[in-house]
Amino acid sequence: MIGLLGIAATFLLVFGGYLAAGGKMAIILKSLPYEFTMIGGAAIGAFLVSNDLPSIKRTLRDTGRVFSGPKWKPDDYRELLCLLFELIKMARQNPVALEEHIEAPGSSSIFSQYPRILADQEAIELMCDTLRSASMNYDDPHQVEDVLEKRMEANYRHAIHSSHALQTMADGLPALGIVAAVLGVIKTMGSIDQPPEILGKLIGGALVGTFLGVFLAYGLVGPFASKVRSVTEEDGHFYQLIREVLVANLHSHSMNICIEVGRQNTPSHIRPTFSELEQSLSTIKQKTVA
Known part of the structure; x- marks a missing residue:
């Protein structure tokens, strides 16, 4: 909604101010289709040349996030902390039983309680791979943290490519506008004998x-590129939370401390309150006892 309001305000104030100053829209409307064909066509062509097919598809998909916003909402962070609590608890109490969940998360009774998280392949792989490594005695917290950091950095570079592609297009558009203007001047010079x-x-x-x-x-x-970047960066906090909690677990902190580390490392505007999280965890503990 905010994205649509921003676009509407941009058009309204730019063209409204032009009309209020006495400008005429007729000449703009007459030239617009031809100029847009040249500029837009060249920009799209350059975009296609500079990106492969997966990147093009991802950019088109990510452009919609300008209007939809971040994928992960505050409730998702609370559910993620609850899921991590259940996994850590099982890893400590019954490591053998944990294997069936991390090897086949799609059929896991734990993961199936969190369908939005289960649908995200990267989040699931991040949790399962880390827990699997710990079960194989690869449990040095510093080494695991370094591996996770490199993995998340690579994922971020891949995710942010859409923003770079859009920004590159934005950087080239003024020059393409000059190209179209020069062609217009060439056309004008061909009619120099006119009144x-x-x-x-x-x-x-x-x-x-x-x-x-x-x-x-x-x-x-340009604003689209900026928005895609900010949305990508905000969604990145979801995966950082997974890293923080699982590394805290490798340091052998208590389960509550591990979850609290994750909660406090979540940005304030999407961070679940302590009481909200405690209530959700209490429900899980009661279910486990039952």
């Missing part, structure tokens, strides 16, 4: 190219 009123319209149409390139770069595509 001033016709030449004025031709020059005005050529300048629409410069305007369009700058407007698209800084009014739309």
Whole structure:
């Protein structure tokens, strides 16, 4: 919703201010289809040349996140902490029983209680691989933390590619606008024998190219790239929480301390309160006793 409001405000204030100053939309509307074809076509063509098919698909998908926002909501962080609590508890009480859950999370009675988390392959693999490594006596907290850090850094570089691709397009749009404007000037020079009123319209149409390139770069595509980056970074906190809790577990802290470490390392605007989390964990403990 905020993204749509931002786009509406951009168009309204830019073109509203132009009209309020006495500008005429006729010349812009007449030139717009041709200028947009040149600038937009060149930008899309350059985007296709500079990215492979998976990156193109991911960028198109991530563009929708400008409007939908981060994937992970506050409730998801609370559920993740509950899931990690159950896994750590089983790992300490019955390591053999844990194997069937981490080897086949899709059929696990624990993971199936958290369908949104189960649907995220990276989150599941991060938890299962780390717990599996610990069961194989690869439990040096510092080494595991280093491995997780490198893995998450690689995943982040992959996830942030959509933002880079959009920003590259935004950086090129002003120059493409100049290209379209130069072509408009070339067209105008071919009509140099026409009266001033016709030449004025031709020059005005050529300048629409410069305007369009700058407007698209800084009014739309650039902000899209920035939003995709911020959403990607916020979703990254979800995987960082997994790392914090599992590394704390390898340090042999109590289960409650491990979960509290994860809770406190979650940004405040998505962090579950202590009482909310305690209530959810109490429900799990009662279910286990029953």
